[in-house]
Amino acid sequence: GDSVTQMEGPVTLSEEAFLTINCTYTATGYPSLFWYVQYPGEGLQLLLKATKADDKGSNKGFEATYRKETTSFHLEKGSVQVSDSAVYFCALAKGYSGAGSYQLTFGKGTKLSVIP
């Protein structure tokens, strides 16, 4: 079945450091890929997405490129801030469930802590 593997956390970085959170996936066909972020005490929020190979999703300084050849969707940010401290989830969606939606398959999440 479909699966998403992302790097184990927690990740602790100093402010203004470069961030990479690795994400690889296993799926047949052509999934769409997502990064969600969960700030403390809040629900998951869509951070960025890419729907086909070589697409780059970007938002709030974060970027991720859909690499079909390596089945990866690594999240990067050039200079993290304390406010970026959160849990980040990589996810894929594929197919049509028949219930009017696509189903999301999530990775385990990576906790990021940014210290001043």
Add this chain to the structure above:
Amino acid sequence: GAVVSQHPSRVICKSGTSVKIECRSLDFQATTMFWYRQFPKQSLMLMATSNEGSKATYEQGVEKDKFLINHASLTLSTLTVTSAHPEDSSFYICSARAGTGGLYGYTFGSGTRLTVV
């Protein structure tokens, strides 16, 4: 933007009792809602998909009689954990989606931490 309210955020209950968790879409009509469960250091696992006015579709391995899902209106879905046991202790999170077809955004609630003692 779209907001999903999930209540309660935390609940502690005794073994054998039932607990109801509500998921409301506040500013949009959610034709489809999803219920997830997250174990510590594990990914979110989809439990069931519910469409307004019809029976929920449960994922393999999820007990329908234990996790009752009702999606009676376009803005409210409820998950009832019946005869709860300590192994049901987990983080439950709902997601709502407006519209049909295409990759509309999924909006998540803030989750419910259930502890069964």
